[in-house]
Amino acid sequence: MSIRHPLLASHARAATLAALFGAVFIGAPALAAEAHALTARDAWVRWLPNNLPAAGYVTLANDSDKPVDLLDISSDDYGSAMLHQTVSNGSTQKMVMVDKLTVPAHGSVAIAPGGYHLMLEKPAHKIMPGSIVHLKLKFSDGETLDTAFPVKPPTGAQ
Numbered sequence: 001m002s003i004r005h006p007l008l009a010s011h012a013r014a015a016t017l018a019a020l021f022g023a024v025f026i027g028a029p030a031l032a033a034e035a036h037a038l039t040a041r042d043a044w045v046r047w048l049p050n051n052l053p054a055a056g057y058v059t060l061a062n063d064s065d066k067p068v069d070l071l072d073i074s075s076d077d078y079g080s081a082m083l084h085q086t087v088s089n090g091s092t093q094k095m096v097m098v099d100k101l102t103v104p105a106h107g108s109v110a111i112a113p114g115g116y117h118l119m120l121e122k123p124a125h126k127i128m129p130g131s132i133v134h135l136k137l138k139f140s141d142g143e144t145l146d147t148a149f150p151v152k153p154p155t156g157a158q
């Protein structure tokens with residue numbers, strides 16, 4: 001049986017806090033330089049019944065003077081998240097995988113119905129209209145946007 005010295009315990013806690021805050025302070029300047037390059041807005045997920053894949057939509061804006069590519073999507077809420085594009089072939093439509101999506105310098109790109117979508121499959125838990133899911137969008141400049149997506153019914157209505 002060991003006796004916990006209260007002073008040691010609080011020292012340990014202080015050391016942990018220092019380590020945590022130290023990391024934050026060290027990380028801050030690097031983050032500040034890039035934190036505002038990309039922003040996500042108008043994020044939402046179109047939910048479909050019967051375990052059909054859901055589709056995520058979002059507009060990405062790039063404030064920097066260099067184009068930045070969206071490279072990868074991941075989510076704790078879905079087992080599978082991919083960037084797809086809907087391509088029209090006359091009267092038929094098909095989905096194709098997209099490796100990357102470029103957000104132009106000082107511009108924006110809309111992942112919106114009829115064009116691109118974030119294909120979301122294998123929900124990790126029950127997701128319904130009214131839920132909020134989180135998608136991590138990873139970009140070529142090293143940024144990750146952890147974005148909240150409100151889940152809406154198929155019509156997109158609130």
Ligand SMILES: [Cu+2]
Pocket residue numbers: 084085095117118119
């Ligand atoms: Cu798709």
